[in-house]
Amino acid sequence: MELSDSVAVAQARAGDSGAFRVLVERHSRNLFRLAFRMTGNQQDAEDVVQETFLRAYRQLSKFDDRASFGTWLYRIAANCSLDLIRVRKRRGAQTEAAAEEGAPDPMQSLPDPAPAPDRLAMSGEVGRQVAAVLDGLSEMERTAFVLRHYEGMCIDDIGRTLGVQPNAAKHSIFRAVQKLRRALEPLVSSA
Amino acid sequence: MMNHLTEEQFVLYYYGEGDGSPAVRAHLDACEACRAEYASLQRVLNVVDSAPVPERDANYGAQVWSRLKLRWDRPPGLSWFPRHWLAAALVATLVVAAFLAGRYYPKANLPSQTANAGQVRERILLVAVGDHLERSQTVLLELVNAQPGQSLDVAAERERAGDLVAENRLYRQTAARTGDTRVASVLDDLEPVLLEIAHGPDRLTPEEVESLRQRIEGDGILFKVRVVGSTVRHREEKAAPPAGQSAGQSTL
Numbered sequence: 111m112e113l114s115d116s117v118a119v120a121q122a123r124a125g126d127s128g129a130f131r132v133l134v135e136r137h138s139r140n141l142f143r144l145a146f147r148m149t150g151n152q153q154d155a156e157d158v159v160q161e162t163f164l165r166a167y168r169q170l171s172k173f174d175d176r177a178s179f180g181t182w183l184y185r186i187a188a189n190c191s192l193d194l195i196r197v198r199k200r201r202g203a204q205t206e207a208a209a210e211e212g213a214p215d216p217m218q219s220l221p222d223p224a225p226a227p228d229r230l231a232m233s234g235e236v237g238r239q240v241a242a243v244l245d246g247l248s249e250m251e252r253t254a255f256v257l258r259h260y261e262g263m264c265i266d267d268i269g270r271t272l273g274v275q276p277n278a279a280k281h282s283i284f285r286a287v288q289k290l291r292r293a294l295e296p297l298v299s300s301a
Numbered sequence: 302m303m304n305h306l307t308e309e310q311f312v313l314y315y316y317g318e319g320d321g322s323p324a325v326r327a328h329l330d331a332c333e334a335c336r337a338e339y340a341s342l343q344r345v346l347n348v349v350d351s352a353p354v355p356e357r358d359a360n361y362g363a364q365v366w367s368r369l370k371l372r373w374d375r376p377p378g379l380s381w382f383p384r385h386w387l388a389a390a391l392v393a394t395l396v397v398a399a400f401l402a403g404r405y406y407p408k409a410n411l412p413s414q415t416a417n418a419g420q421v422r423e424r425i426l427l428v429a430v431g432d433h434l435e436r437s438q439t440v441l442l443e444l445v446n447a448q449p450g451q452s453l454d455v456a457a458e459r460e461r462a463g464d465l466v467a468e469n470r471l472y473r474q475t476a477a478r479t480g481d482t483r484v485a486s487v488l489d490d491l492e493p494v495l496l497e498i499a500h501g502p503d504r505l506t507p508e509e510v511e512s513l514r515q516r517i518e519g520d521g522i523l524f525k526v527r528v529v530g531s532t533v534r535h536r537e538e539k540a541a542p543p544a545g546q547s548a549g550q551s552t553l
Contacts, residue, residue, distance in 0.1 A: 134369065135362030142361065146354050161527070163369055169446050196521055240352040258316055259349065265318055273449065280309075280318075287312050291345050298344045 115179040123170050130170075134163055137180060141187050147256045148191035150245055158194060162187040184261065185271045188253055192272075195249045236297055243293045247286050254279045255286035306335045311342050427537035430472050430484065434530035437465050437491055440498065441523045444513050453505045455498065462498035469495055487529040490522050 113121075113132050121129035138159055145158035165186050166173075173182055244252055253272060257263040265283070269276040306314075306328055313319035314326075329336050440458050447453045473488035494517060505513070517523055 131366050134366045138362040138365040139357050142357050143354050152355055159365055160368060160372075163365065164372070165442065165446055168442060172446075172448055193518055193521065193524055196518065236348055237352055240349050259346065280313075283316075284309055284312055287342070287346070288308065290349055291342065294345045294348055295341060298348055299341070 116175060119170065119173060119175070119179055122167075130167060133166075133179065137183055138163075140180070141183060144184060144187050144256070144261055145191055147244075147260050148188065148253060149194055150241060154191075154194055158187055158190045161190045165190065181263075181267065184257075184263070188257060188271050192249055192253060195252070236294070239293055239297060240290075243290050247289060248282075250274070250278075251282045251286040251289070254282035255290075258283050305332065306338070308342075311335075311339050314339070315342060315346060424537060426475070427533055429468075430476075431530055431533045431537055433465065433468050433472055434487075434526050434533065436461065437469070437495065438523065438526050438530065440465065441494070441517050441526065444498070444510065445517055445523060447510050447514065449511065450507050451510075452507055453510050454503065455501070455505055456503040459499055459501065459503060462495045466492065466495045466499050483529055484533065487522075487525045490520060491526060494520075494522055 113129065115133065115136070118129040118132045122133065141159045141162055142155050145155035145162075146152065149155055149158060162183060166183055169186075173179065244255075247255065250272065254268050257268045257271065258265065263271070265280050266276050268283075269279040272279060306325060310319075310321065310325055314322060329339055440461050443458050444453070444455070469488055469492050473485055473492065476482075476485035476488060494513075497513065497516075501509070501513075
């Protein structure tokens with residue numbers, strides 16, 4: 111019989127690594143999808159999935175049994191993605207500053223922020239435009255939009271995930287939708 | 302005169318949020334302009350919906366598990382590393398001193414012996430730095446993942462941060478000296494955070510936890526530590542070539 115999430119969590123807390131394995135195998139694909147939507151890059155998404163499970167395992171004792179384990183994982187993954195997006199932005203600023211000074215980029219070993227092959231493989235102009243607009247959103251706008259649009263999370267939960275008031279989450283979604291409309295409407299209407 | 306719907310109402314309606322759905326529906330039924338506007342929004346969001354995501358096959362979960370297990374199966378930190386910071390610093394000093402002595406001391410040995418010795422020294426140092434970064438990451442994660450709004454007992458993390466500060470300084474100086482700017486840079490960023498934890502109280506207030514968390518996340522230190530740590534691990538593996546091959550380049 112298939113182990114439910116709550117039973118698997120209880121067993122994993124008791125030290126059963128096989129139970130945690132069940133959770134990893136069950137949720138990895140969904141987490142990857144979320145992480146890819148958030149980061150726009152396969153390698154980053156892989157890193158986020160790993161980091162999410164590492165954090166989840168360390169924090170398992172703090173998980174509230176009344177909550178959904180999947181939603182809890184989503185929150186961790188969203189925060190991991192945000193961490194990564196922030197680093198990427200910071201790294202971009204560092205690279206620009208270093209280029210101006212002629213100094214080597216101290217973070218050159220990090221994954222390339224340029225569009226990855228998977229991104230380039232997005233079908234056609236619309237796919238490229240969607241990716242470009244998502245990349246241009248603020249981290250809050252992108253996260254709130256991805257969680258609402260792709261993951262179907264309600265605005266209250268998005269606010270809790272991001273540690274902001276629901277109203278702030280809602281306005282981030284509005285701004286994201288506005289930007290998407292401005293960029294995509296000409297393409298969609300000409301199609 | 303009937304007021305038209307706002308863009309915000311369209312968005313909330315599209316996502317099924319808010320409590321005005323019946324009124325919005327009724328308005329859309331009655332107002333052609335709003336219906337057209339809403340149809341336009343739907344077209345855009347439907348297109349966004351179709352943006353593809355690379356597929357992961359049914360074995361993906363098992364692959365993730367294998368990678369996680371590899372990380373967990375490694376001995377936690379350097380178990381042979383003493384806990385007390387003075388002893389930790391002594392071991393770090395010995396590792397660094399052995400590395401630098403081998404690097405700068407006139408080489409009178411046979412070339413192959415020199416190459417092998419250099420390779421071993423580099424590997425020892427890489428192992429030490431890799432473990433240092435891993436243990437630093439564990440301390441930072443404890444703080445970043447703390448339950449918001451609650452005070453936190455960080456006595457154990459404080460002690461560990463105290464150990465790590467002394468090592469960090471030595472490894473940073475060595476990295477700077479050997480021209481390894483990537484490692485030096487991340488150790489440079491890490492040091493003030495470790496110092497703050499080491500010199501802080503045993504129990505942090507929710508505000509102190511939040512401030513520390515924001516600092517760690519805002520500076521992206523955790524991620525940099527993880528990435529550079531993994532790069533060091535990779536170099537560590539490369540520094541152990543198959544028998545019969547000579548040592549590679551030796552930066553850090």
